[in-house]
Amino acid sequence: METAGQTRAQACGQLPVEHGDFVREVIDRVGDKWTLLVIANLRDGPRRYSQLQQLVPGISQRMLTLTLRQLKDDGLVTRTAYAEVPPRVEYALTSLGASLLDTATALIDWATANHAAIRDNRLKRPSGRA
Amino acid sequence: METAGQTRAQACGQLPVEHGDFVREVIDRVGDKWTLLVIANLRDGPRRYSQLQQLVPGISQRMLTLTLRQLKDDGLVTRTAYAEVPPRVEYALTSLGASLLDTATALIDWATANHAAIRDNRLKRPSGRA
DNA sequence: CCGTATCCGGGCTGATACTG
DNA sequence: CAGTATCAGCCCGGATACGG
Numbered sequence: 001m002e003t004a005g006q007t008r009a010q011a012c013g014q015l016p017v018e019h020g021d022f023v024r025e026v027i028d029r030v031g032d033k034w035t036l037l038v039i040a041n042l043r044d045g046p047r048r049y050s051q052l053q054q055l056v057p058g059i060s061q062r063m064l065t066l067t068l069r070q071l072k073d074d075g076l077v078t079r080t081a082y083a084e085v086p087p088r089v090e091y092a093l094t095s096l097g098a099s100l101l102d103t104a105t106a107l108i109d110w111a112t113a114n115h116a117a118i119r120d121n122r123l124k125r126p127s128g129r130a
Numbered sequence: 131m132e133t134a135g136q137t138r139a140q141a142c143g144q145l146p147v148e149h150g151d152f153v154r155e156v157i158d159r160v161g162d163k164w165t166l167l168v169i170a171n172l173r174d175g176p177r178r179y180s181q182l183q184q185l186v187p188g189i190s191q192r193m194l195t196l197t198l199r200q201l202k203d204d205g206l207v208t209r210t211a212y213a214e215v216p217p218r219v220e221y222a223l224t225s226l227g228a229s230l231l232d233t234a235t236a237l238i239d240w241a242t243a244n245h246a247a248i249r250d251n252r253l254k255r256p257s258g259r260a
Numbered sequence: 261c262c263g264t265a266t267c268c269g270g271g272c273t274g275a276t277a278c279t280g
Numbered sequence: 281c282a283g284t285a286t287c288a289g290c291c292c293g294g295a296t297a298c299g300g
Contacts, residue, residue, distance in 0.1 A: 117226060118207075216282095
């Protein structure tokens with residue numbers, strides 16, 4: 001289907017924004033409330049469930065589980081369960097997940113660098129915002 | 131809450147993922163359904179309202195307006211209305227918006243390059259997902 | 261320790277209709 | 281052309297309680 005489609009899409013030097021469908025599908029995933037943060041926290045290697053819960057401040061068990069499962073289903077992380085007495089489960093990025101890590105990091109960096117400016121602007125130009 | 135607790139959480143040259151708050155606030159904005167696509171479509175210069183509506187396939191008037199207004203409030207785009215007989219309004223990226231463009235483009239590129247792989251993985255490893 | 265299941269509310273979203 | 285207004289639906293996401 002799209003194996004060759006995307007190749008020629010950007011042949012003109014433009015961004016392949018035209019396939020809003022694919023992009024939105026992925027952005028919707030990546031751009032949801034926690035995914036990016038979880039991925040970013042796996043940058044330094046495998047993490048345990050409880051570790052991630054601490055690393056991502058406000059996340060609930062439900063959301064962590066859901067995010068992790070989704071990530072695993074999408075092939076971005078691996079899940080390894082050790083059948084030990086105190087159960088231990090580790091999550092790690094796959095190569096696919098790692099490839100997203102760069103972009104994710106960039107986005108987080110941008111957010112960190114510019115969130116103050118955004119807030120500032122938002123206060124200055126109230127055009128009906130809540 | 132976590133007002134002071136997270137501030138000193140890092141300090142070792144790591145990514146500032148610890149400020150999940152700011153990051154999430156921005157990611158939530160940027161990562162919503164349409165923002166990224168709209169921004170990407172402003173890469174080549176100012177666009178008119180109706181142009182954007184065509185450029186972003188499935189977007190509704192409501193969502194385009196909302197996204198645009200939000201973007202304007204956040205200082206990522208400018209809105210210029212020309213008092214002409216057929217009303218004309220143009221939207222353009224600010225420097226702040228342009229600085230996000232790089233990252234946005236990277237994310238879109240990633241999505242374009244890997245959406246097939248993700249779909250593939252999703253079909254192969256059903257752990258309860260559709 | 262690592263999840264899962266259920267309840268439930270809020271906000272985002274789309275469709276439609278109307279205005280300057 | 282470029283919005284605004286309203287309504288109804290759906291999914292996200294948090295809290296809680298329970299299972300392996």
